[in-house]
Amino acid sequence: MMRAQPRGTDGALLSSLPWTLAALVVSLVPHVPYLAFWITGAFVSCAAWRYTIEKQRRMLPSRWIRGGLALVCFLGVLATYSSISGVGPGSALLAIMASLKLLETRKRRDQFVLLFISIFLVMSSLLREQYLWSLPYLVVSTLIIMTAWLRMSASEGESAKQSFNTGGRLLLYAAPLAIAMWIFFPRLATPFWSVPIDTSRGMTGLSDTMSPGDISSLSQSNEVAFRVRFDGELPQPKDRYWRGLVMTSFNGRTWQASEPRIAAPAREQLEFIGQAYSYEVTLEPTQQQWVIAMDMPMEWSLERTFMGPHQQLSRVTPIEQRVAYRLVSYPSYRVQAELPRLFRRFYTEVPENSNPRTLALARELRAAAESDLDYIDAVLAMFRNEDYYYTLQPPALGSNSVDAFLFDTRRGFCEHYASAFSVLMRNAGIPSRIVAGYQGGEINPLGGHLIVRQSDAHAWTEVWLPDYGWRRVDPTAAVAPERIDYGTRDAALDGVGVSWGFSAPSQLLQDLTMAWDMLNMKWNDWILGYSPDKQKSFMEWLGMDEPSRRKMLLTFVIAVIALILLISGFMMLRYRPPNKDRLAVLYNRFVKKTGVDRRIGETEQAFAARAARESQLPAEAIESVTIAYLNARYGPGVPGSEETLRQAILKIA
Amino acid sequence: MQRGSTVEQIPSSMGAQRDAIERARRTLGTIILGKDEQISLALSCLLARGHLLIEDLPGLGKTMLAQSLARTLGLTYRRIQFTSDLLPADIIGVSVFRQDRGEFEFQPGPVFSQLILADEVNRATPKAQSALLEAMEEYQVSVDGETRALPKPFFVVATQNPGDQIGTFPLPESQLDRFLMRVAIGYPNEASERELIAGADRRAMIDEIEAITGPETLLELQRSAARQTVSEPLIDYVQALVRFTRESAEIETGLSPRGAQALVAAARSRSFIENHSGVFPDDIQAIFASVAGHRLKPAGSTQFRSPSELCQHVLDSVAIP
Incomplete structure (x- = not known):
């Protein structure tokens, strides 16, 4: 025979329940943007329901209701995410079950379970991203959870503020230990756990295909794509072309990457001239394989990264976490001076019967030009002198997108010009391809590094000329030279500001943005970028000979013991008999x-x-x-x- | 010589009680110069119903203190000079056969007074000493199989000369315990001494003292003192002190529970005299050396030369909770 548990509440949890709820809310906050809407809603209603029950001393819902709700929610998560493993579905399941647990929280023990869940939720938010603000968030949320914990066992007279202070003090005691652990515990090249990250969110910045006609408005994202720190002087703005991926095949509307069937090893085709620049790139996660490098990289330190036949750097595994790597690049170079006939065909392919007007124009212009070089100049002169405009809000194009752009709309941004230029080249038998990447970047005067944002994304063309090899031609520069010299922000904002009555963003705002960026850079450099290599050199700097895991672990243990002795010694010195009242x-x-x-x-x-x-x-x-x-x-x-x-x-x- | 009070007005209000104490203190202060602390301690001891042992060299005013206490408080007073041939009967009294009535009649000894000065108590034999000490403990004496109650209040102020070694019988620890306090008077300071030398005859002054209280008032004051608040934190403090005396390497025998009770009782009176709202740690510290000094047995290896130094060490080592 089973005795039914009493379901009534007596208001005993009334003092600690709000804190438990606060701890749950805080731990859920970073998950909210990723959670399905109904889960957040379910949490809010469960919390409100539970609080009302306690406040009005009502009955908790019966076992059947709770069981039914749990089943419905579980199926709901399964339906929404079509999986229950991984960070997204996992945190969703955790959130919904925590909400339901509230409905059977009767005793202190149940509250403990809730607080454990909130700790786990806080930690799991780090699996997604570790920004600079994650640290203050961690401190605040841990503090609130600690307070909630202490509230549960607080004596009658203890005020919430006292619990809060105690929690803070405990965290302070733990901080040196955490720091010692972070410094000395041997870093692993690969993380302890490998969690499938949500890829459904889509990628910002560059995509691996390009269809200029589809986009009628390019959103200006200020998100940082990567940061660069040069060892010596910075290259000229006109040389700051950051190669991303190379697109070679065109189906009349869309450009995309494709491998040529045979290729000579990419590096043998390269010949570097003039000044070299060595620098370090800190690349934000892209979920893509290509690796950003300044035109043209000679050396790079990223592991398992190779240069493809189009001089495109790719890593074997997608870049799912922020990476930092060193490179050496030469802005002047010569590549693939010899291009076999087979390749010429590959790089001049355009679908038949597409963009007929462009083909006619190309034939006409080529016939008028003495050489390929003259022809290129003629096309650029056309962009420059005729009514072509640079805009981020171009009209949509029809099926023959190049025709429509060149003859009808005449408005577009880099992709439109690069695509049209490339097609004009191919139509005249000149091998050409499109490079997507970034151009320019903003110098942070505080950190001295270059910030390249998603809004600096750019596309340009490379054409192959006998004896010269592949040469970069940026048709956008012909239309909007300021785009290249000053960057998109100014090019796009110049007119807007005047017409809307704004002046340029105030200096203060600019300074603040730069300071924040520098903090982020340092955070990336020192905290997130604390790799096994950096740990090793740090240990050497501390005076450890030939740092090994064993030595580091030993140092860690000694440091912990020393810390504990130090803290207890300090507490002993400061010891006063406990003040009970x-x-x-x-x-x-x-x-x-x-x-x-x-x-x-x-x-x-x-x-x-x-x-x-x-x-x-x-x-x-x-x-x-x-x-x-x-x-x-x-x-x-x-x-x-x-x-x-x-x-x-x-x-x- | 016997002195008694005639008509006594018993002050009932707190204000009147305080007033009486203040006046008593002031009066005593005019006789025994520069010894406010000792006066305060002696008063505390009496208000806590405790007996007082004054230990010091001759001529420092031991007898004077006892006499003026008796006069000020309006108590009947007897002095017993303890000598090596003193017999218990000299203290308690004897039954004498009255021929005219054909029966024994009890002649009460000097012990039947409210305040007794037992001078040089260590000169008498243990037998005589124990007669007095029994009376102190029991507040009654048994003579010829008959128990006779002693007057109320009943105080013994004993004096003892620490310098005397030959022909004395020092009180054993178990008997020292009967005294609530042991105080030393010490030399007067220069100004006081000057006044003593130049001033009027102290004995004459004592005779002129007018009783400020009487036995009934004193009992009332004792009851009030015993009602002083003793708070939890104060008990914590007393316990910490007692624990320290038991655990310290400097001390062989620490304070007994009775010693702890004595501390609190004396501190209550002191707090009452000082007009504190309750017993403060300061009250404990003020009476600590005189209450605990003769109850602690220092370890053989101790570095402290006197009981008062040892007591100060205890106070300086135990934190006030």
């Missing part, structure tokens, strides 16, 4: 204020006499506090005596 706490606050140390065994009166001589506080104030304290603590417990003490102490402050 509030009055003593108040009095000790007063003692602290006087700035005079109370000796062991010194009576309140003796201390008051000494403090009157040694401290800056007025003697009457010291006396009145002392009398109030003695009366309140040792007297017959007259009501209001504590208040008198409080008032006396407040008068001092």
Whole structure:
């Protein structure tokens, strides 16, 4: 026979429940943007429901209702995510089950479970992203969870503020330990766990295909794509072309990457000329395989990364986490001076019967030109001199997108020009391909590094000429030279600002943005980028010979023991017998204020006499506090005596 | 010589009680110069119904203190000079056969007074000493199989000369325990001494003292003192002190529970005299050396030369909770 558990509530949890709810809310916040809407809604309603039950001392829902709800929610998660493993579905399941757990939270033990869940939720948010603000978030959320924890076991008279302070103190004690652990615990090249990351969110910035006609408005994302720190001087703005991926095949509307059937090893085709630049790139996750490098990279430090036949760098595995790597690039180079006939065909392919007007134009212009070079100049001159405009809000194009752009709309951004130019080249038999990447970047005057944002994404063309090899031609530069010289932001904002009555963003805002960016850079460099290599060199800097995991672990253990000894020694020195009552706490606050140390065994009166001589506080104030304290603590417990003490102490402050 | 009070007005209000104490203190202060602390301790001891042992060299005013206490408080007073041939009967009294009535009649000894000065108590034999000490403990004496109650209040102020070694019988620890306090008077300071030398005859002054209280008032004051608040944190403090005396390497025998009770009782009176709202740690510290000094047995290896130094060490080592 089973005894039914009592379902009624008696309001006993009323004091600690709001804190538990707060802890859950805080731990859920970073998940909300990724959670299905109904899950957040379910949490909010469960929390409100549970609180009402406690407040009005109602009955908790019966086992059947709870069981039914759990099943429905589980199926709901399964239906929404079509899986229950991975960060997304996992955190969704955790969130919904925590909400439901609220409905059977009757005892302290259930609250403990809820707090464990919230700790787990906080930690799982780190699996997604670790930004600079993750650290303050972690501290705040842990503090709230600790407070909730302490609230549950708090004695009657303990105020929430006291619990909060205790929680904070515990965290402070733990901080040195955490830091020592972080510094000395051997780093692993690969993370401990490998979690499938949501890829459904889609990629910002570059995509691996390009269909200029589809996009009628390019959103200006200020998100950082990558940051670059040059060892020496920075290259000229016109040389800051960042290669991403190379697209070679065109179906009349869309450009995409494809491998040529046979290719010579990419690096053998390269010949570097002139000045070299060495630099470090910190690349934000792209979920793609291509690796950003300044035109044209000669060396790179990223592992398992190879240069493809189009001089495109790719890593074997997609870049799912922020990576930093070093490179050496030469802005002047010659590549693939010899291009076999087979390849010429590959790079001049256009679908038949597409863009007929463009084909006619190409034939006409080529016939008028003396050489391929003249032809290129003629096309660029056409873009420059005729009514072509650079805009981020181009009209949509029809099926023959190049025709429509060149002859009808005449408005577009880099993709339109690169695509049209490339097709014109191919139509005239000149091998050409499109390089998508970034152009320009903004120098952070505080950090001295270059910030390249998603809005700096760019596409340009490379054409192959005998003896010259592949040469970069940027048709956008012909239309909007300021795009290349100043970057998109200014090119696009110039007109807008005037027409809307804005001036350029204020200097202060600019400075703040730069300062924030520098902080992020440092965060990436020192915290997230604390790799096994950096750890090793840091250990060497600390004076450890030939750092090994064993040595580091040993140092870690020694550091922990030393820390514990240090902290306990410190606590022993500062030890005062525990103050059980509030009055003593108040009095000790007063003692602290006087700035005079109370000796062991010194009576309140003796201390008051000494403090009157040694401290800056007025003697009457010291006396009145002392009398109030003695009366309140040792007297017959007259009501209001504590208040008198409080008032006396407040008068001092 | 016997002195008694005639008509006594018993002060009932707190204010009147305080007033009486203040006046008593002031009066005593005019006789025994520069010894406010000792006066306060002696008063505390009496208010806590405790017996007082004054230990010091001759001529420092031991007898004077006892006499003026008796006069000020309006108590009947007897002095017993303890000598090596003193017999218990000299203290308690004897039954004498009255021929005219044909029966024994009890002649009460000096012990039947409210305040007794037992001068040089360590000169008498243990037998005589124990007669007194029994009376102190029981507040009654048994003579010829008959138990006779002693007057109320009943105080013994004993004096003892620590310098005397030959022909003395020092009180054993178990008997020292009967005294609530042991105080030393010490030399007066320069100004006080000057006044003593130049001033009027102290004995004459004592005779002129007018009783400020009487036995009934004193009992009332004792009851009030016993009602002084003792708070939880104060008990914590007393316990910490007692624990320290038991655990310290400097001390062989620490304070007994009775010693702890004595501390609190004496501190209550002191707190009452000082007009505190409750017993403060300061009250404990003020009476600590005189209450605990003769109850602690220092370890053989101790570095402290006197009981009062040892007591100060205890106070300086135990934090006030």
